[in-house]
Amino acid sequence: MNSFFERKYIIQGVILIIALTLVARLFFLQIIDDSYLLSANNNVLRKVIEYPARGVVLDRNGEILVQNEPVYDLMVIPKEAKNIDTLLLCKLIGIDKENFIKRMKKARDHSPFRASIFEKLIPKETFAVLQEHMDKFNGFYTIDRNIRSYPDSIAAQFLGYIQEVNDKDIERSKGFYRSGDYIGASGVERSYEELLRGTRGVKNQMVDALNRPKGSFMDGKYDTLAIAGDGLISSLDKEVQLLAEKLMRNKLGSVVAIEPATGEILTYVSSPSYNPNLMVGRERGNNYMEMLYDPYKPMFNRPIQASYPPGSVFKVVAALTAQQAGVINQQTTFYCPGGYYVNGARMRCTHVDGSTGLVKSIQNSCNTYYGYVYAKMLDSRGMPSYKAYDLWRDGLTKFGLGSPLGIDLPGEKGGLLYTSDQYTKRFRSNKWRSTYNISNSIGQGEIGITPLQMANIMAIVANRGFYYRPHLIKGIGEEKIIKKEFTEKIWAGVDAKYYEPVIEGMSLAVSSGTAAASRIPGIEMCGKTGTVQNPHGENHAVFFAFAPRENPKIAIAVFIENAGYGGTWAAPIASMLIEKYIRDTVSLPKHIQDRVLNAVILPKVKTKDVKPEVKEKKDSTKNKTNTVKKATVLDKNRNNLVVHHSQVRRNYEQR
Structure with a gap:
């Protein structure tokens, strides 16, 4: 009898084990392993x-x-x-x-x-x-x-491009992106990615x-x-942008135009540029590599990333901040014998101006006048020069110099603006005076500003003392929302009354000065030409302006590398763009238009800088060749093709 019950329990146990095994297997197949479910589902x-x-x-x-x-x-x-x-x-x-x-x-x-x-x-x-x-x-x-x-x-x-996400993009998005998705990589595509991308279905x-x-x-x-x-x-005006890019063809430089009343950017040119359609489609990778190794750097965003000595535009800021500080006024005059020669400092002027007042100093771009202004700002304020320099520098920062302005594009640089501590370290003493860095007085010292900052200075002058943060997007979505930070009025630190003599000098500079050939009939344009010294080659041509004088519609900065005189090359471009925006026409004589349009102003390229050594490897893809770049890096000196601010002291500056 006991033997019978023992066999009964054994049989029941075996059945139970088999049943549990089947249940476990079914659980695994149906709940854990989804391969059969996926295969079945994918059939229908x-x-x-x-x-x-x-x-x-x-x-x-x-x-x-x-x-x-x-x-x-x-x-x-x-x-x-x-x-x-x-x-x-x-x-x-x-x-x-x-x-x-x-x-x-x-x-x-x-x-x-x-x-x-x-x-x-x-x-x-x-x-x-x-x-x-x-x-x-x-x-x-x-x-x-x-x-x-x-x-x-x-x-x-400005527009930028999109690219396929990588592992870091996916990780940063906390799972929003998946392999194969695309994301904004530069320009407004990147800045406004979360708004532009939409939601998958x-x-x-x-x-x-x-x-x-x-x-x-x-x-x-x-x-x-x-x-x-x-x-x-x-905020871009397409027709003005088209003209600007056409005029800047075969030139290195930037054009930035701003509507002073809003801070909206009307024209944004970085030259040389590239066709943005090259950055889409199956040939995108090959096109990208071609541009990456182009010695003229078409993908370099010059308006916000290139930093240059400001040259003559800096005299406008110097005149305004000096008046606000009380060290000069509209009647202040200095004698110009053809240069500034004080206490061993030597800085030449382009001509002998004689007795020069504030308006004339702007009109004639007198270096001597601003040498004296800088000396008064640093050496005649009853405090050590390094402390006075800090006050001087603080005045410049209120004009947006020395730090990014906050444009709605990635990668903006702030330029260069030395601190007093940097000079003290350089001179190994805090006893230095204005003669030690006198080239700062005319924007040729340890000062570098971006083309965007140059245009913003003109917007400040046009507004008589304030600006709105420059931006490229004026409306988002159907409701045309504008970001709050672009509606904030920012004071530049100089009272409105001090702008009129400066503006008068700028008006005369165009009507009877170095930009006279670029006058616009019926539109009073206030501007300043400049020739910025460049230790790496030919000087840079610069022109800054706003128009009209009353109720200004546009402020502009044109910067052309290695071109020489601002009145010859930069001023005509600015003139044409201003008139195009205000009147939708261009009246500048045709021979000037043709000269600018057909000019090729590009520095010579060293042979070794043209292209890296490459190997061509045939891919199996039809009618396509992938270019495989060697791991060798181009000579570092090729970056000199894009001229940034040089901290080398000028040969006419002495302690």
Whole structure:
């Protein structure tokens, strides 16, 4: 009897173990291991990511600067890719069989049951042919994408470009981005990425055994819609931008124009530039490498990243801050014998001005006058010169010098503005005086400002003492929202009454001075030409202006590297752009227009700087060659092609 009960319990135990094993296996297959579920679902149900349309960018008048163009990604589920016409697929998308095998292996390694990208960014023409044969390619399907398109191919450094996300982008986004997504990499595409990108959607699509779509699952009940990104209204005037880029062709430099009353940037040119359409599509990588090694650096954003000695525009700031400090007034005069020669300091003037007052000093750009102004600011204020220098420097910072202005673009630099401690360290004593760094008086010392800061100085003068933070986007979304920081009025530290003599001098500089050839009939333009010394080659040509004198509409800075005289090259460009904006016409004599338009002003390039050593490696992709760059780095001196501020003391400066 006991033997019977023992066998009974053993049999029950075995049955129980078997039952538990089956339950555990079913639990694993149905709950933990989703491969069979995915495979089954993919036979009838496909989850297709719907990518949102990226927000468009318009100019200030509603003209399109950036829009979207449809392209397609070809996806593959390796487990389902059976009995396909391999040769036909290769022919349609332009690859060979070897490349097909490599891509399939990569997709299989990722997951046999999950979709992977097989071919990116297929143009609509190729897609139209491919779509006719999709029933021959089991396991393959396409998803809609968009790439950026630039109808006028302008404003590349302002607009920026997008690129595929990397691991760091995905990590920083806390999972928002996935592999294969795109993100703004530069320009406003980067600054306004969170607004432009939109939100992904998911579409549950029914398919048959031949991989053909059969409509939405449950009439789209479980679908989520993609939400398009917000559009942006930029402050740029497309027509003025087109003209500015045309005039700056074959020249190194910048043009920045600002509407003084709002801080909106009307024109933003970094030259040389590039066609932004080169940064989209399947050839983007090759194009990027070409531009990266271009010795003239077309991707360098000069208006906010290049730093130059300001030259003559600095005299405007010097005159204003000195009046505010009470060390000079409109009646103050100094005698100019052709240079400033005081206590061993030597600084030449371009001509003998004789007795010179404030207005005349601006009109004639008298170096001697500002040598004396600088000496009074540092040496005659009843305090050690290094302390007076701190006050002088503080006045400059209120004009936005020495730090970024806060434009809505990434990578803005603040320029250069030495502190007193830096000079004390250099001179190994705090007993230094104005003669030690007298070149600061005319903006040729340890001072570097960006073209954006130059234009902003003109906006301050046009407004008689204040500015709005320069910005490129004036409206966000349908409600045309403007960021709060761009509506704040910022005082420059100088009372309005001190601006009139400076403005009078600037008006005379255009009407009867070095910019007289660029006068605009019927528009009083107040400006200042400049020739900035450059230790690396030919001097730089500069012109800063605003117009009209009363109720100004535009403030502008034109900076051309290695061009020589500002009145010859920079002033005509500014004149044409100002008139184009105000009147939508250009009246400057045609021979001046042609001279500027056809000029090629580029420094010579050293042979070793032209291109790195390359090897060309044929890819299996049809009609495409990938250029593989060697790991060697170009000679560091090639950066000298873009002239930044030099801290080398000028040969006419003595302690």
